[in-house]
Amino acid sequence: MTLAAPPRRAAGAPRRILALTALLARPSRQGRAAIVLPVLAFAVTTALLLLVLGGTRMFLTDPRALDEYAAVYGPLSVFALVLLAVPTATLGAAAARLSARHRNDRLATLRLLGATSAEVAAITVIEAAATALAGALAGAVLYASLLPVAGLLPFFGVPVGPGALWAGAGLVATALAAVTVLATASAAVSLRRVQLTPLGVRRRTDAPPRRRWLIVLGALGLITVALVVANFSAFSELIAPALALTVLAGLFGAALLLVNVVGTPIIAARGRAMARSAATAAQLIAGRELAGHAAIAWRRVSGVAMIAFIAVIGGAGASLATIADTEGDVTIFDDVRTGVLLTLAIGFLLLACSVGVTQAASVLEERDLIVGLDRLGMPASELQKARRIAVMTPLRWAALGGAAAGGVLTLPIVGTTVFIAPVSLVIVAATFATGILVVRLSVRATTPLVTAIRRSG
Numbered sequence: 001m002t003l004a005a006p007p008r009r010a011a012g013a014p015r016r017i018l019a020l021t022a023l024l025a026r027p028s029r030q031g032r033a034a035i036v037l038p039v040l041a042f043a044v045t046t047a048l049l050l051l052v053l054g055g056t057r058m059f060l061t062d063p064r065a066l067d068e069y070a071a072v073y074g075p076l077s078v079f080a081l082v083l084l085a086v087p088t089a090t091l092g093a094a095a096a097r098l099s100a101r102h103r104n105d106r107l108a109t110l111r112l113l114g115a116t117s118a119e120v121a122a123i124t125v126i127e128a129a130a131t132a133l134a135g136a137l138a139g140a141v142l143y144a145s146l147l148p149v150a151g152l153l154p155f156f157g158v159p160v161g162p163g164a165l166w167a168g169a170g171l172v173a174t175a176l177a178a179v180t181v182l183a184t185a186s187a188a189v190s191l192r193r194v195q196l197t198p199l200g201v202r203r204r205t206d207a208p209p210r211r212r213w214l215i216v217l218g219a220l221g222l223i224t225v226a227l228v229v230a231n232f233s234a235f236s237e238l239i240a241p242a243l244a245l246t247v248l249a250g251l252f253g254a255a256l257l258l259v260n261v262v263g264t265p266i267i268a269a270r271g272r273a274m275a276r277s278a279a280t281a282a283q284l285i286a287g288r289e290l291a292g293h294a295a296i297a298w299r300r301v302s303g304v305a306m307i308a309f310i311a312v313i314g315g316a317g318a319s320l321a322t323i324a325d326t327e328g329d330v331t332i333f334d335d336v337r338t339g340v341l342l343t344l345a346i347g348f349l350l351l352a353c354s355v356g357v358t359q360a361a362s363v364l365e366e367r368d369l370i371v372g373l374d375r376l377g378m379p380a381s382e383l384q385k386a387r388r389i390a391v392m393t394p395l396r397w398a399a400l401g402g403a404a405a406g407g408v409l410t411l412p413i414v415g416t417t418v419f420i421a422p423v424s425l426v427i428v429a430a431t432f433a434t435g436i437l438v439v440r441l442s443v444r445a446t447t448p449l450v451t452a453i454r455r456s457g
Contacts, residue, residue, distance in 0.1 A: 045179060046139025048088060086253065271287050302398060303355055304402065308431060315340075317339075380454070392439075
């Protein structure tokens with residue numbers, strides 16, 4: 001009789017898993033923000049990704065782009081796609097992390113109550129995939145609704161029309177699958193902590209590792225990429241111009257990824273230094289927060305590093321087009337300027353969404369700290385000051401680091417005259433001001449959430 005019990009439990013396991021998943025996904029259990037925000041972020045990610053893919057497809061296949069400027073339109077569109085791929089992936093990953101933010105605690109509790117590792121894994125995968133798929137489907141609908149507006153964009157001297165920006169059924173399906181797989185993979189990675197150390201996850205006793213070697217490795221990687229780009233002209237003579245620009249775009253994308261790699265350890269080191277020399281309670285709390293949660297702090301502002309990187313490159317491109325736009329057929333130069341501004345606009349949309357999601361996620365992550373400080377009698381103004389320091393300190397590093405990386409790679413290609421031209425400087429300055437404003441507004445926008453947490457605690 002005892003040997004028959006396990007098969008009956010196994011037979012009811014799928015039903016039990018689905019019931020637990022539905023129970024844990026209720027808004028009353030985890031708050032509406034933990035459900036709505038990831039879905040919205042996945043929707044924006046999918047819609048913008050499909051718009052960029054549709055534009056790239058247009059420049060690679062449209063007969064109007066396959067003329068004497070074919071060697072310019074196609075590679076530059078691929079270049080923009082590479083630059084926007086990193087912030088797009090970052091937004092998708094941020095949405096996946098927000099979706100998983102409270103899942104770890106709830107799943108760890110299930111482990112302590114006797115749930116098996118297989119059940120925990122199944123619940124995580126189902127919930128993450130369902131959230132991402134719902135957002136991706138909403139994003140596909142949003143993309144379709146934006147096509148008439150996007151079709152008004154002037155390229156080739158006329159509005160391109162909505163049909164030109166249609167990515168195709170194959171790319172739409174691929175984007176939906178990619179967003180869903182990204183969220184599922186992020187959830188699967190988080191499972192390691194739940195399955196192996198449920199008590200550690202529930203009590204948050206895992207100590208952040210110190211990875212100073214990443215700074216050295218990332219710096220060496222950036223230097224290597226910069227040297228290759230600086231001497232790229234000799235290599236480009238051996239291959240076709242279109243392939244050369246594609247390889248160059250890959251190098252810039254690699255540099256953007258390396259900026260992300262070195263960001264977290266730099267913020268951790270800055271936080272430790274701030275905590276040691278803190279003169280006020282707000283500085284001490286901010287320093288400890290940056291040192292203990294450097295990865296989270298960097299993710300809050302990593303979008304600014306990316307947009308600064310893109311702004312330096314885009315500003316140089318717009319400046320180059322303005323200088324070359326003197327006489328003759330200037331359609332190509334108008335299109336370059338339009339492409340630069342469009343790339344920056346999409347980048348800012350990704351930045352705004354990413355910052356909003358990461359700020360909300362960080363507030364939810366710091367719930368225990370906020371409640372604890374409130375019980376100790378810390379004024380709300382001092383807590384807000386600590387939050388502002390914890391955001392603005394890495395923000396400065398992110399903006400300067402992204403701009404510096406973009407400048408080091410761009411300067412050898414375009415030269416000093418183009419790099420410091422008024423158009424380039426205006427675009428970079430406007431990007432810095434707008435990026436900082438977006439982050440500050442996002443911090444202020446999460447203040448009601450902090451107030452609600454303090455009242456509920």
